[in-house]
Structures are given as structure tokens and as C-alpha cells.
Amino acid sequence: MADSVDMLGDASVYALSLYAIGRGARWESGAALAKAGLMSVLGIAILVNAVLRVSSGTPPIDELMLGAGSLALITNLACLGLLWRFRATNVNMASTWECSRNDVISNISVLVAAGLVALTASPWPDAMVGALVAVMFLRSSWRVMRQALPVWRGSAAETAR
Numbered sequence: 001m002a003d004s005v006d007m008l009g010d011a012s013v014y015a016l017s018l019y020a021i022g023r024g025a026r027w028e029s030g031a032a033l034a035k036a037g038l039m040s041v042l043g044i045a046i047l048v049n050a051v052l053r054v055s056s057g058t059p060p061i062d063e064l065m066l067g068a069g070s071l072a073l074i075t076n077l078a079c080l081g082l083l084w085r086f087r088a089t090n091v092n093m094a095s096t097w098e099c100s101r102n103d104v105i106s107n108i109s110v111l112v113a114a115g116l117v118a119l120t121a122s123p124w125p126d127a128m129v130g131a132l133v134a135v136m137f138l139r140s141s142w143r144v145m146r147q148a149l150p151v152w153r154g155s156a157a158e159t160a161r
Contacts, residue, residue, distance in 0.1 A: 009038055009042060010076075010079075010099070010100075010103065012038065013035050013038065013096060013099045014079075014096070016031045016034060016035065017031055017035075017092055017093065017095075017096040019031070020092050021092065021093075024155065025090075025091075025151050025154070025155040025158075026152065026155035026156065027092075028090050028091055028092035028151070029091050029092070029148045029149075029151035029152040029155060030148075030152060031092045031095070032091045032092050032094070032095035032144055032147065032148035032151075033144075033145065033148045033149070033152060035095045035096070035099055035144060036095065036140075036141045036142075036144040036145040036148065037141070038099075039099065039102070039137045039138070039140050039141035039144065040137070040138060040141040042134075042137050043133075043134040043135070043136075043137035043138035043141065044134070044138075046130050046131075046133055046134035046137065047130070047131060047134040049130060050126070050127040050128075050130035050131050050134065051127070053123045053126055053127045053130070054123055054124065054127045056123070057123060058123060059117050059120075059121055059122055059123045059126065060114075060117060060123070060126050062114045062115070062117040062118040063114075063118075065110055065111075065113065065114035065117065065126075066111060066114045066115075066118075068110075069107050069110035069111045069114060070111065072103070072107045072110075073104065073107035073108065073111065076100060076103040076104045076107055077104055079100050079103075080097070080100045080101060080103075080104055083096060083097045083100055084097070091144075091147050091148045091151050094144075094147065095144045095147075095148065098140050098143070098144060099140075102136060102137060102140055105133070105136060106133045106136070106137075109129045109132065109133050110129070112125075112129060113125050113126045113128075113129035113130070114126075116129075
């Protein structure tokens with residue numbers, strides 16, 4: 001379920017990023033702000049899931065985590081490679097690259113958690129890795145907002161002139 005939600009988020013990020021390209025600083029910074037909001041929601045959802053996982057005491061299915069995590073990692077590495085040369089183009093592309101980079105780190109974290117769950121038969125490794133990934137998403141959200149807000153405000157002032 002979490003992977004499906006993540007894939008929906010990825011597709012939305014790429015669609016929004018592509019739509020904003022060439023539409024000006026206001027669109028590009030607005031797209032970056034929307035992605036920052038999405039990263040915040042994702043980070044909070046991951047934290048809630050980690051708490052629920054630990055409180056239920058049920059470990060996730062490690063084989064499923066390994067399989068889905070491996071396929072997602074391969075796909076996200078390919079996307080990250082495609083975005084690499086555009087990562088500093090503007091705030092829109094920088095935020096898209098940051099989302100993809102987070103996905104790669106998250107995928108690697110899922111694989112580590114899956115291995116630890118397999119070794120311990122405990123939900124704790126999944127919850128701890130989930131909490132770290134959530135902090136990464138929230139930190140990225142904050143960084144993107146700090147970059148995008150001045151561009152957004154500056155483009156609004158330019159439009160008003």
C-alpha cells in the first residue's frame with residue numbers, strides 16, 4: 001500500500017514538473033511548493049505508519065519488501081540518472097531531483113529494513129528505518145520550501161508590476 005501511494009506521488013511529481021517547465025518562475029516555484037507539501041504529507045504518513053506498525057507488533061513481510069524495494073530502486077535509479085543534468089536548472093527541477101534522490105535513499109532503506117526484519121522477526125527495524133526516512137522527507141520539504149518561496153514571492157511581485 002505504501003509503495004502504491006509512493007508511486008502515485010512520483011507520477012504526480014513528474015507530471016507537475018513537466019507541466020511547469022517553460023511556464024515561468026511562478027509556475028515552476030509553485031510546482032516546487034506543491035512537491036514540498038507532498039513530501040511533508042508523505043513524511044507525516046510514514047511516521048504514523050511507523051507508530052502503528054510498532055503498536056501492532058506485527059512485522060512486515062520481508063520477502064515482499066525485498067522484491068518491491070529492489071524493483072523500485074532500479075526504476076528510481078534510472079529516473080535519478082535522467083534528472084541528474086537538470087538538477088540545478090531551476091527550483092522546479094531541483095525539487096524534482098530531490099524527490100527522486102529521496103526515493104532512491106528510501107528504497108535502499110527499505111532493503112536494509114527488510115533484511116533486519118528477516119533477521120529479527122520484529123517490526124522495530126521497519127519502524128526505525130521508516131522514522132529516518134520520514135525525517136529525510138520532512139527535511140527535504142523544508143529545504144524545497146526555503147528555495148521556492150522567495151522565487152514564488154518575487155515572481156508575484158513581478159507579475160503585479
